[in-house]
Amino acid sequence: MKEKTQYVNFIKNSTQPLSDNERIKKTSNFLRGTITKDLNNNLTGGFNSDNSQLIKFHGMYQQDDRDVRIERTQQKLEPLINIMLRCRLPGGVIRPRQWLAIDDFSNKYTLYETIRLTTRQTFQLHGLLKPNLKKIHNLLHTIELDSIATAGDVNRNVVCTANPTESEYHYQVWEIAKSISKHLLPKSHAYAEIWLDGKKTESTESEPILSATYLPRKFKIAIAIPPINDVDVHANDLSFIAIKNNINKKIIGFNVLVGGGLAMTYGDVTTYPCKAREFGYINTQDILKITEAIVTVQRDWGDRSDRKHAKTKYTLIKVGVQTFKAEVERRAGIKFAPIHSYKFTHRGDCFGWIEDIKHDWHLTLFIENGRITNNNPNKLLKNGIRAIAKVHSGCFRLTTNQNLIISGVSPNNKYIIDNILKKYGISNHDSTPQRKASMACVALPTCPLAMAEAERFLPQFITKVENIMSKYKLEKNAIILRVTGCPNSCARAMLSEIGLTGRSIGRYNLYLGGDNIGTRIPRLYRENITEQDILNILDTTIGRWAKERRNNESYGDYVVRIGIVKPVINSEEDFYE
Known part of the structure; x- marks a missing residue:
């Protein structure tokens, strides 16, 4: 405990040079910077280096189309700079009227004319050009949405279970997710001033929760309802696990987990994925106090010198769970009770039609990689969802697995929606269990961090994995399989049974041994290998699994049991063994 106290004092009195992002935030005048000046600069399609960081706090990333980067360089043109908005x-x-407005905008004003559902339960528009940025923000404002704090060193989009099998509890956790999101929003008026032409205000603002320099790094929050871990609780800085009273159908409280995070840096063994740690149980009415206390402890104790070590997981490891927990209790004025018993039995989404206790229907549609397009002439997904939005009186729920739920459908509308799906060739039946259990991040051509393909690689790769599954008569089975274009694990590859992280074009690290409920991190099995190398390994291990598994033993549990990989027990100690 003495060493942990010394570390806390070190953080408070540190003379280590701050990262340059801290300078950018400090001098930004509460996230304004000179963004407006850059908006009016017609000589470039982008923002200067400082402002390209600041627009993240407004929900945008500056990107370029890497497929045409060399060609444009040869033509002495700047890269095809465009903006992704989240x-x-x-x-x-999201309501159908809101969806229709977004759909219209994507067709008129984006380079790719697509909508992408993300692993954080929202949507992204890719290929926005600078002259159209105010248009999208004004549209969002008109339909009662915004993009505030969906990127940058703040609390990101708050996710919660969307699964229809838990619909009687969904409204409760959704209301809590909204309240947490609102409570942790930046208080700066910069968003309205810049994007909505709001009235300029004097710089007398304050950020009582986030501080004038905001958080050391991004912060993620999730709410799960057992027995389904559809939000991957161990991927988040802060997760709440709902404890239900099944008699009155109310959520009575939450188990609190802190310090999850999946990103790492190749070649740096001081970085690694981590599972969240159990802090204890709280009553529902205390959730905002506990959330604020956890966020402010991370704000004050997180590493602002080295961004690779600035996430909550590293703060927790450095100071220790008990020290961090005690400070949270002190700030909140609340003591954690012992963890209530809970159990996850599966994760992922429940596809097809499900009827709830009120006799409303919910349809979960599989959206491969979350990409909503009309690229397949036999499956006009974008047009079909648009047609449904025109007749649907309920809502859409986006899932953290990149899928779409048409929620709150009356019995009469169920038949109408079924007919629309048939008209546009949209069906869950044309995808195997393995395809539905797989996902990828965006990666190339737009993500600047991508080292290899992911979204464009996955469909054809899964076809080859399906052939292996079929070869061993495993067509009805599925392995949680995820691909990311870099080690940041946006598709949560570090909580999959088979995880691929990009190293360079056509090469990946292969991780094996996660479990199918998302409570074990996989271990590196082979490094920097080709697709064919991966398929050869999967052919061998899946073949053995088919012959040697016990009862319904999952692939991840099997490869750990027989010693193909050792289980990761404690990331900071054994991830690189």
Whole structure:
């Protein structure tokens, strides 16, 4: 405990040079910077280096199309700079009228004319050009949405279970997700001033929760309802696990988990994925106090010198769970009770039609990689969802697995929606269990961090994995499989049974041994290998699994049991063994 106290004092009195992002935030005048000046600069399609960081706090990333980068360089043109915008959508709920407006905008004003559902239960628009940025923000404002704090060193979109099998509890956790999101929003008026032409205000603002320099790094929050871990609780800085009273159908409180995070840096063994740690149980009415206390402890104790070590997981490891927990209790004025018993039995989404206790229907549609397009002439997904939005009186729920739930459908509308799906060739039946259990991040051509393909790689790769599954008569089975274009694990590859992280074009690290409920991190099995190398390994291990598994033993549990990989027990100690 003495060493942990010394570390806390070190953080408070540190003379280590701050990262340059801290300078950018400090001098930004509460996230304004010179963004407006850059908006009016017609000589470039982008923002200067400082402002390209600041627009993240407004929900946008500056990118370029890497497929045409060399060609444009040869033509002495700047890269095809464009902007990706991510909406703030706590709990993933969007109304049909809102969807229709976004759909219209994507067709008229984006380079790719697509909508992408993300692993954080919202949507992204890719390929926005600078002259159209105010248009999208004004549209969002008109339909009662925004993109505030969906990127940058703040609390990101708050996610919660969207699964229809838990619909009687969904409204409760959705309301809590919205309240947490609102409570932790930046108080700066910069968003309205810049994007909505709001009245300029004097710089007398304050950020009582986030501080004038905001958080050391991004912060993620999730709410799960057992027995389904559809939000991957161990991927988040802060997760709440709902404890239900099944008699009155109310959520009575939450188990609190802190310090999850999946990103790492190749070649740096001081970085690694981590599972969240159990802090204890709280009553529902205390959730905002506990949330604020956890966020402010991370704000004050997180590493602002080295961004690779600035996430909550590293703060927790450095100071220790008990020290961090005690400070949270002190700030909140609340003591954690012992963890209530809970159990996860599966994760992922429940596809198809499900009827709830009120006799409303919910349809979960599989959206491969979350990409909503009309690229397949036999499956006009974008047009079909648009047609449904025109007749649907309920809502859409986006899931953290990149899928779409048409929620709150009356019995009469169920038949109408079924007919629309048939008209546009949209079906869950054309995808195997393995395809539905797989996902990828965006990666190339737009993500600047991508080292290899992910979204464009996955469909054909899964076809080859399906062939292996079929070869061993495992067509009805599925392995949680995820691909990311870099080690940041946006598709949560570090909580999968088979995880691929990009190293360079055509090469990946292969991780094996996570479990199918998302409570074990996989271990590196082979490094920097080709697709064919991966398929050869999967052919061998899946073949053995088919012959040697016990009862319904999952692939991840099997490869750990027989010693193909050792289980990761404690990331900071054994991830690189």
